[in-house]
Structures are given as C-alpha cells and as structure tokens.
Amino acid sequence: MNEGRQRRNRSDYARGLPDHHDPTAGIGGAAPAQSALTLRLVLAAFGLVICVVFAVLAFGADVPVVFPVVLLVLAAVALVDLVVVARRKLRGEPG
Secondary structure (H helix, E strand, O other): OOOOOOOOOHHHHHHOOOOOOOOOOOOOOOOOOOOOHHHHHHHHHHHHHHHHHHHHHHHHOOOOOHHHHHHHHHHHHHHHHHHHHHHHHHOOOOO
C-alpha cells in the first residue's frame, strides 16, 4: 500500500508536513485553515473602548462602585490581549 510513497525522515517532520493540520484540505475545494488573530484584535479593541466608556459613565452615575471597577478590570484584560495579539501579528503570524 505504501509502495508509491517516499519514506519520510526527521527533517520532513521538522519542516512540517503539507496539510497535516487540516483533515478537509483538498476535499471539495476547502480553503486552508487560518488564524483568527485579526478578528481577535478587533474584538479586543472593541471591548477595551466599550469597557472604558461604560466605566466612565458608571462612575458618573449613581451605581455601586463595584460595577465600574469590574469594567476597568475587563478593560485591562482587553488591553493585555490587544498587546499580545499585536505582538504576534508583528512577528509575522498569519491571520
């Protein structure tokens, strides 16, 4: 059954095998899988802006202090995610 195939060596695996990560590659013209870094970048920026705006509005309104603090914590998480994704995109990862 493997008569027509070449035997793989260690360097083949170091470079990565073609389409080894995508079981649907070549079936029905399926596009290759891509990373969602750009979507993650946009969503992190959106979350950062929304959380900061709502936190500022909540500090001005008559609400318990815990709500704007939670929003600021979520904004900090979004900022960290934004920095991580931006560094990955600058490094050249696709997506």
